[in-house]
Amino acid sequence: MNKTINQKAWYFVIPVFVLVAFNAAIPLMTVVNYSFQETFGNNVFAWEGTRWFKQILLSERFHASLGRQFAFTFIILLIQIPLGIAIALTMPKKGWGVPVCLILMSMPLLIPWNVVGAMWNIFALPDIGFLGHTLNSVGFDYNFTQQPGDAWFTTILMDVWHWTSLVVLLSYAGLNSIQPAYYQAAEIDGASRWATFRYIELPKMKKVLTLAILLRFMDSFMIYTEPFVLTGGGPGNTTAFLSIDLVKMALGQFDLGPAAAMSLIYFFIVLLVCWIFYNLMMKNEAKS
């Protein structure tokens, strides 16, 4: 759509601008403020320069949690995106199956995150949980509260359970926008199932898939509540992702300076990746 230039449009944006600035800018300034200072309580501060930033960037603890975070995000994207597409492709396109699928599949998205964690906790407990009990009775030595591997497996399974539906719904919406004529043309040309997917469905889903990857990246990168309730970051620190580590530092140990520096570095990484994605997305949109 060709838009008219109108500077008065700013008036329309003012309420949003004020509300978000009130929420984002002021607290962010507090974080910036802390990141350069040492606190002694009672509002006494001393200038520390970039010391906290150096300390965080060089600390083993930060490297470890950042590494865990990237590994986690990478694994869940690798599972959720193909799985989501596969389910969307096999979902019914009309009839009573559509609302049934949509309602049941959306359920996990609307459960409060700590309930998701608590639900998976009791579901996976080795003695009284369905998952834990079943795995143990078929011969696996499964205990997510003690073994890091099992804790990772459970956390990833929980995230797949929680968020794959988002990818499904997005892909489904993308598939629905394809006109039947395309499929008819493919059939006349004798295209294989794979060719239909590769040259008709996938290009049409490109936009929604970028969106899905962007949303899943952002949300999995800031995951906190679910693993916190499920494993508490443990056993040890093996499932302490960035947010869990950060909250531990800020509210648990009250190391405000390092925690603030870590927040800024954390935010910067998310921003950088999202900026790249956003530009790719806008480029796609401009092309079509």
Place this chain on the structure above:
Amino acid sequence: MKKYKWLVPTLYIIFLMLPIYWLINMSFKTTTEIINTYSLWPQKFTLENYVKIFTDSTWYMGYVNSITYTVFNTVISVAAALPAAYAFSRYKFLGDKHLFFWLLTNRMAPPAVFALPFFQFYSSVNLFDTHIAVALSHCLFNIPLAVWILEGFMSAVPKELDETAYVDGYSFGRFFFKIFVPTIAAGIGITMFFCFMFSWVELLLAKTLTATAAKPIAATMTRTASTSGYELGLLAAAGTLTIIPGAIVIYFVKNYIAKGFAMGRV
């Protein structure tokens, strides 16, 4: 191969329903039964857990608090986002693209980064432990999302609609509320659904900004888990009840969900 196509979504739905079933199953058991016996359904069916929640005010007030701030947030987010989304979809103005990306960055901001500053900020303006504080803090991620979704729906409405209305002598206000808003009613519904959803499921900020008066149900649950030992049955019942508002909302918007998730941008 086509014959077995239904298997994939069916298996997926079974996988989704299993943990939910387990939670419901637990909620009808007594805590002693949960700890001592493993069973696929309640051996001694009890409603005790639910009775406790509906009679104890610290429990049921948690639901009231959660629903209150969620509704506040939904109303504020959509009301503020409507004019802004209109501006983004219809006009070019100084810094529009940067502003749009800046808004989105707030959707990307990890709440953990903001937890402590929010606590200090809302305490200093005397809003700590109020519903409005939680509602306002959730605007951080809901307003950008609302603007993003609404802008998609609004851009799909041809500009000729606006122009015809002005030619017919409509003032902007009358056009906006009498013609434009009804046209994108589905989009507004979807936006409200998303705002409700993200405000309802968020816990970190809601927990940080409340103590007693506005404590969300989710926080009541975490406290119970730590103070009174491990009352699993009660916890399961409370968890089951948090699924219900979401399920009701989904039922009403089921026809728009898929479209809404694509944010009108398909």
